[in-house]
Amino acid sequence: MERGTDWERQQVRERWAVLERERSVATRLLLATSLVLGGLALLAVAVARGVCFTTARGGLADCTATSHGSVFVLAIGLLALVGGLWQYWDTRT
Numbered sequence: 001m002e003r004g005t006d007w008e009r010q011q012v013r014e015r016w017a018v019l020e021r022e023r024s025v026a027t028r029l030l031l032a033t034s035l036v037l038g039g040l041a042l043l044a045v046a047v048a049r050g051v052c053f054t055t056a057r058g059g060l061a062d063c064t065a066t067s068h069g070s071v072f073v074l075a076i077g078l079l080a081l082v083g084g085l086w087q088y089w090d091t092r093t
Contacts, residue, residue, distance in 0.1 A: 028091045035084025042077030045069055 046069030053061045 025091060028087060032084045032088035032091060035080045035087060037084075039077045039079070039081030039084055042073055042080060046074035046077055 048066050048069065050063050050065045052063040055061050
């Protein structure tokens, strides 16, 4: 007796195609999330004026002034943020 008919093989191919599309979407959403979070982190570093340390009870322990972030870090942060948002939008449409 023949193992696997044509329609069974076709169903398996269709299911694998669906799984590949889902995996591709998940990968693109992960990339978009990483870009957005990385962009926000770089923007925070670029515009930070100081760093304050707190105690365990939430009191202010010490503040240290930071040098101004470079324009390069700001630009990379903006590019990452916009790229991540575009990737998310492109994936969802």
